[in-house]
Amino acid sequence: MHSEHVSSRSAEPKGSRETRSGNHTPPLDSVSLAIIEQLQEDGRRPYAAIGKAVGLSEAAVRQRVQKLLDQGVMQIVAVTDPLTVGFRRQAMVGINVEGDLDPVADALTDMSEVEYVVMTAGSFDILAEIVCEDDDHLLDVINKRIRALPGVRSTESFVYLKLKKQTYMWGTR
Amino acid sequence: MHSEHVSSRSAEPKGSRETRSGNHTPPLDSVSLAIIEQLQEDGRRPYAAIGKAVGLSEAAVRQRVQKLLDQGVMQIVAVTDPLTVGFRRQAMVGINVEGDLDPVADALTDMSEVEYVVMTAGSFDILAEIVCEDDDHLLDVINKRIRALPGVRSTESFVYLKLKKQTYMWGTR
DNA sequence: CCCAGAACTGCGAAATCCGCACATGGCGGC
DNA sequence: GCCGCCATGTGCGGATTTCGCAGTTCTGGG
Incomplete structure (x- = not known):
């Protein structure tokens, strides 16, 4: 622990x-x-x-x-830490969407390089975490695939420099 | 054989x-x-x-x-999905820092509500994911604790509305 | 009160875990 | 080369765990 x-x-x-519609798991x-x-x-x-x-x-x-x-x-x-497993480039991408968010979120979900998709309130509509093998791969995903999605108005990328913390210990505090 | x-x-x-990905962990x-x-x-x-x-x-x-x-x-x-375990508010917080990033990142790492800390290149210096029980708790963490850290110049919050995807399948593609 | 469904218990049999002793394979020093 | 050292892999029991199933308890309707 x-x-x-x-x-x-x-x-x-x-x-x-x-x-999921009303799929609320029993407490x-x-x-x-x-x-x-x-x-x-x-x-x-x-x-x-x-x-x-x-x-x-x-x-x-x-x-x-x-x-x-x-x-x-x-x-x-x-x-695992992706870096030790051979994925050397990661980034968080903030996305602004025109119209319905769902189609964009679903398209992101279907991309294998996208590990994490969440809809947010704030100056981005969607945050997506990307895990890639190298810079070329990352560029391809962001520039050619994400920005090409219909409805995507703009994106902003945050390339990971160093991972400082990861936990799963909710409930243990 | x-x-x-x-x-x-x-x-x-x-x-x-x-x-060699540099680290002490052998490839x-x-x-x-x-x-x-x-x-x-x-x-x-x-x-x-x-x-x-x-x-x-x-x-x-x-x-x-x-x-x-x-x-x-x-x-x-x-x-687990934090929502089903009783944590109702999550947010990603983008942070801009004045000077050395490490002290701020370390302080964030020490907060139990902060689950994820990464240093990034881009318009934020640090991204931190926060898991809280309710709005009051979230506000307290962001406004009273994170923004109070020495070196923190500004923050921007993205409250989670809906989680769409989570995977651990790197390498399985 | 009685029934039905859900949850829990107990118990073998089969599969898995685990420690240990023994091969095998680099690799550097002599 | 030659040898020993260390890391890694293998095979094998015995202890432990998993797994399926039947029976029991609990709870909420009707």
């Missing part, structure tokens, strides 16, 4: 299509929260150990974890 | 991947990359299954995974 230095962020959408009770906390410390922790920590049987923990995964509330994955 | 496992994807040129070879890919799909995948996929014994996979974890190259964790 004292780690940092990894990358990427929260979890959720898995398949690209996602037009998590404190036991599920506790299970998630355990798995945020170590995603491979045995169910029996988690059960002991949260006061449940091994089988019950297994069922709840499976349900959390199925519902998409949580994912158990390896996260 | 009874090896006949197709590496699934075309082998990459020998020298191209082993680029990852293609086998470790493949292991990480497996764990990005499912952080709990059994070592034996991974071994079959990458052409290594179960024990060898276990050792490599352990080393990757020890070195901090990779973490296996549960990631």
